[in-house]
Amino acid sequence: MNDTFVTVVGNVADDPRRKTTQNGAVTNFRLASTARRFDAGLGQFVDSGTFWIDVECWNGLSGNVAGSISKGDPVIVQGTLTTHSWESDNGPRSKPQIRAYAVGPNLAKGMAVFKRDRSGRAPDAVAGNAPGSAAVEPGHGAEPDAPTPGWDYEGDDATLSSVDGPDLPQESAHA
Numbered sequence: 001m002n003d004t005f006v007t008v009v010g011n012v013a014d015d016p017r018r019k020t021t022q023n024g025a026v027t028n029f030r031l032a033s034t035a036r037r038f039d040a041g042l043g044q045f046v047d048s049g050t051f052w053i054d055v056e057c058w059n060g061l062s063g064n065v066a067g068s069i070s071k072g073d074p075v076i077v078q079g080t081l082t083t084h085s086w087e088s089d090n091g092p093r094s095k096p097q098i099r100a101y102a103v104g105p106n107l108a109k110g111m112a113v114f115k116r117d118r119s120g121r122a123p124d125a126v127a128g129n130a131p132g133s134a135a136v137e138p139g140h141g142a143e144p145d146a147p148t149p150g151w152d153y154e155g156d157d158a159t160l161s162s163v164d165g166p167d168l169p170q171e172s173a174h175a
Helices: 059-068
Strands: 004-013 017-019 024-039 044-058 074-088 090-107
Touching: 004 044, 017 059, 024 059, 044 059, 044 074, 059 090
Parallel strands: 044 090
Antiparallel strands: 004 024, 004 074, 017 024, 024 044, 074 090
C-alpha cells in the first residue's frame, strides 16, 4: 500500500456535519492548522500561514466525533491523506482531505474526560441511545466492575505471561 499517513494538529474550523450514506455514517469537518514561529526581531511568537484541510470520519468514529467535538476545539487528527476530485462548470477540480482513523482532543490546550464505548458500536447504535435519551453503556449497570465480554480479559490467570520473566533482558529506557 502506498497510503500517505499524516498527523495534523489544529482547531476545528466549523461544526461537524454527520450524515448517513449507503456506505455508512460519515462526519465531516474542516481543520485549520496554523504554524507559529518565534520572531527574534519582535521578541515574540507570530503566526505563519494556515493549512486548511477537510476531514472525513466514517462509521464508529463518525458518531464519536459528532458527539464529542465542535467548532473551535483543539484536536489531533491521524489518518490517510487523500484527494477528493469532482467535475465543476470550470472543469475537473480537486482538494486534499484526510480520511481519519483517530481524532482526539489536544491535551496541550486543555483537559478532557474520556468515556470509553465498550459496545464496539457507535454511541447512537447502542440500544436505548436514541437522540434525547440517557446513554446506557453496556457493562455499566448494577455491577460496575463486571467484565464486558469481548472487551475485558476473561480466563485463567496462568495463561498470562509475566513481564518480569527471566528471559527478558534488563535494558535502559534511554539507550
